[in-house]
Structures are given as structure tokens and as C-alpha cells.
Amino acid sequence: MCVARVLTALPPLQALGSLCSPWAAPRVGPLPPAPAMVRISKPKTFQAYLDDCHRRYSCAHCRAHLANHDDLISKSFQGSQGRAYLFNSVVNVGCGPAEERVLLTGLHAVADIHCENCKTTLGWKYEQAFESSQKYKEGKYIIELNHMIKDNGWD
Numbered sequence: 001m002c003v004a005r006v007l008t009a010l011p012p013l014q015a016l017g018s019l020c021s022p023w024a025a026p027r028v029g030p031l032p033p034a035p036a037m038v039r040i041s042k043p044k045t046f047q048a049y050l051d052d053c054h055r056r057y058s059c060a061h062c063r064a065h066l067a068n069h070d071d072l073i074s075k076s077f078q079g080s081q082g083r084a085y086l087f088n089s090v091v092n093v094g095c096g097p098a099e100e101r102v103l104l105t106g107l108h109a110v111a112d113i114h115c116e117n118c119k120t121t122l123g124w125k126y127e128q129a130f131e132s133s134q135k136y137k138e139g140k141y142i143i144e145l146n147h148m149i150k151d152n153g154w155d
């Protein structure tokens with residue numbers, strides 16, 4: 001004869017969401033265009049400041065803000081001096097002249113980018129990709145890991 005086992009109530013699932021701070025909230029649906037930076041007119045250390053609520057990357061040499069973690073597209077890039085990250089957009093960054101360069105993934109038109117505050121070359125911008133599989137990189141920025149520090153809100 002079967003005895004129906006009465007299962008004791010399982011412990012409630014951890015509410016994982018509550019462990020995340022607000023910046024980690026997943027983006028659901030289209031967001032209203034939030035101002036990503038505040039421009040200041042007076043000359044100060046940096047030209048642009050990123051939102052204080054976000055994890056961000058800053059110049060390792062002068063701490064100028066460079067990019068929001070939200071704008072990180074990929075961590076699997078190779079720079080000339082090691083690993084590099086691909087970003088959607090950056091701030092406080094100046095651009096050199098574009099030139100054609102053969103990279104690991106083929107021929108691209110790229111322009112070196114530098115920190116506008118301390119003038120250190122940080123990486124490059126993809127101006128144009130010539131292979132369709134690489135087109136997603138156009139207009140995006142590479143910053144080498146050894147020129148960035150994680151700033152604000154990281155564990």
C-alpha cells in the first residue's frame with residue numbers, strides 16, 4: 001500500500017533581485033533617453049562626468065571618466081598590449097585620423113583614441129569594417145584594459 005508522503009514546504013526561494021543594487025536592474029523595453037553625462041562649462045579636470053549611479057571605467061592614468069559599464073559590448077578583444085574591451089560610447093576621448101589597418105579580424109579603417117585629459121593613447125575607434133561580419137563594430141570604441149580602472153560601485 002502506498003503511503004502518500006507529505007512533503008514539507010520547501011524553503012522560500014531567495015529573492016535574488018533584492019540583492020542587486022539599482023544599477024544592476026535589467027533593461028526591459030525601451031528606456032526614455034536618460035542624460036548619460038553632465039557637461040560643465042567651467043574648465044575642470046574632466047570635460048564630461050558620467051552618471052554617479054553607474055559602474056564605470058575611468059582612465060588609469062588620470063581618472064577621467066571613460067565609459068559606463070552599460071555601454072560595454074564585449075570583453076573579448078585583443079589590443080596591442082593585451083586584452084581590450086569594446087564600448088558603444090565613450091567620453092573624454094579624442095580621436096586621431098582614420099587609417100586602414102589589418103587587424104586579427106581583417107581590414108578595418110580605425111582611428112587611435114586618446115584620453116583628452118592626459119593624452120594617453122587608450123585604444124582605437126572602428127570607423128569602418130569591410131567584412132559584413134565585422135560591421136557591428138563600426139562607430140564603436142576599443143579601450144585596452146591596462147589603460148582603464150573600474151570606478152564607482154564595483155564590488
Ligand SMILES: [Zn+2]
Nearest residue numbers: 059062115118
Ligand atoms: Zn587620462
